[in-house]
Amino acid sequence: MIxxxxxxxxxxxxxxxxxxxxxxxxxxIDPVIETAERDIEVVRSLxxxxxxxxxxxxxxxHITGALKLKHLAGSQICxxxxxxxxxxxxxxxxxxxFRVGTIEIHPLFTPGxxxxxxxxxxxxxxxxxxxxxxxxxxxxxxxTDFQSGDAHALYRSIHEKFFTLPDETLVYPAxxxxxxxxxxxxxxxxxNPRLGxxxxxxxxxxxxxxxxxxxxxxxxxxxxxxxxxxxxPESIPEGLRGPCDFRDQG
Numbered sequence: 001m002i003x004x005x006x007x008x009x010x011x012x013x014x015x016x017x018x019x020x021x022x023x024x025x026x027x028x029i030d031p032v033i034e035t036a037e038r039d040i041e042v043v044r045s046l047x048x049x050x051x052x053x054x055x056x057x058x059x060x061x062h063i064t065g066a067l068k069l070k071h072l073a074g075s076q077i078c079x080x081x082x083x084x085x086x087x088x089x090x091x092x093x094x095x096x097x098f099r100v101g102t103i104e105i106h107p108l109f110t111p112g113x114x115x116x117x118x119x120x121x122x123x124x125x126x127x128x129x130x131x132x133x134x135x136x137x138x139x140x141x142x143x144t145d146f147q148s149g150d151a152h153a154l155y156r157s158i159h160e161k162f163f164t165l166p167d168e169t170l171v172y173p174a175x176x177x178x179x180x181x182x183x184x185x186x187x188x189x190x191x192n193p194r195l196g197x198x199x200x201x202x203x204x205x206x207x208x209x210x211x212x213x214x215x216x217x218x219x220x221x222x223x224x225x226x227x228x229x230x231x232x233p234e235s236i237p238e239g240l241r242g243p244c245d246f247r248d249q250g
Contacts, residue, residue, distance in 0.1 A: 001103060001124050002046060005172065005181060006039060008032040011062040011218075012177045015039060016131055018122070019048055020101025027052040027078075027100045029120065029131050030174050031065030033230055033243045039065065040073050050075040052100065054092070056133030056174060057117040058083060058226045060147055060219040063243075067230035071246045077229050080107070082116040087229035092118065108161045110135045112154020113142030119161070128169040130185070136162055137173045138183045139192050144208050146216070147223070151208040155201045163189055 002019035011032065017039070019026040026048045028039055043050050050073040053066040057080065066077045067087065078098065081091025090098070097104040098120075106121040113134045120131040134142030136158055144151040162171075167186035190196050194207050216222070221240070224233040232244035 001122075002026075002048075003129075004042065006035065006042065008035045008062070010034065012175050013062055014172065014174055014176065014181075015065075016172060017043065018100060018103065018105075019043075019046065020103045023101030024048050025051050025101035025103075027054050027105070028065075028069065028075075029054045030056055030059075030133070031069055033063040033065045033068050033232075036065035036068040036072065036243070039069070043073075049073060052076050052078050052090070054098070054105070054120065055079040055226075056119060056131070057114045058147070058223065059134075060216045060222050061175075062218060063222055063225040063232060064230040067228070068243070068246055070229075079229075080109075080116045080118045082109075082118075085227060085229060087231075094118070110154075110157035110161050112144060112150055112152075112157045113147075115148035115150070115153070117142075117157075121165075128166060130162065130165065130169050130171045131174075132162065132171050133174045136171060136188060136192075136195075138171075138176050138178075138180045139188070141192070141194055143211065143213055145211070145213065146219070151205040152201065154208075155195070155204045158195060 004017040006015040013032050015031045016029040031053050053069050053075050069075045076089040078090040079088050081093050092098045092107045094107050094109040108119045110117050110119045119133050122129045165185050169185040171183045221236045
């Protein structure tokens with residue numbers, strides 16, 4: 001398996017490149033429109049092409065690169081079937097492994113940040129890698145105060161789907177805002193200030209309801225754009241329109 005962690009600094013988003021060493025089939029998890037061309041070049045530098053994009057949820061802080069990558073690289077757009085997006089080529093569901101060559105990616109339905117959020121688990125040679133999306137971050141978690149968020153549901157998703165995994169499971173979140181790259185289930189069970197040390201559901205809900213976070217800066221363009229798999233809405237400010245221009249890569 002080939003694995004790379006890529007970063008988009010404006011939204012502090014991690015995109016994950018996963019490629020099957022046997023077949024060369026390649027997926028990008030949570031791509032960002034601003035870095036689509038960079039991602040293509042990274043994939044090409046490995047002698048590969050982008051076969052799939054796979055989003056964890058409908059993002060509110062950036063526009064997905066899924067549609068742009070489909071246009072430039074011919075990749076198929078994949079995401080939670082529960083979103084019901086007509087622009088999705090492949091809908092993924094818990095209990096149905098998504099295969100990238102010989103790699104099996106196991107979708108985990110983990111509502112709470114959004115009501116259709118999915119995380120993705122890979123068991124590679126006994127090493128478990130969890131791509132947790134916005135549900136579980138490094139010593140944090142996704143917010144629950146907008147876009148069908150539900151603190152009770154998020155607590156249960158994390159405890160029932162993530163904290164039941166082996167402690168040594170590697171956790172790769174969709175974001176980090178402090179220059180960190182990776183965590184483990186053991187670390188989050190012990191050190192996460194919102195969830196760790198057996199914090200109760202009631203305590204977690206109280207913490208989440210008291211965060212008083214600012215309104216997401218790009219939500220009004222990201223949500224409609226991502227409901228179209230990464231098509232920039234007409235309302236996007238002119239200064240942000242540059243990445244929306246799709247140029248063939250040859």
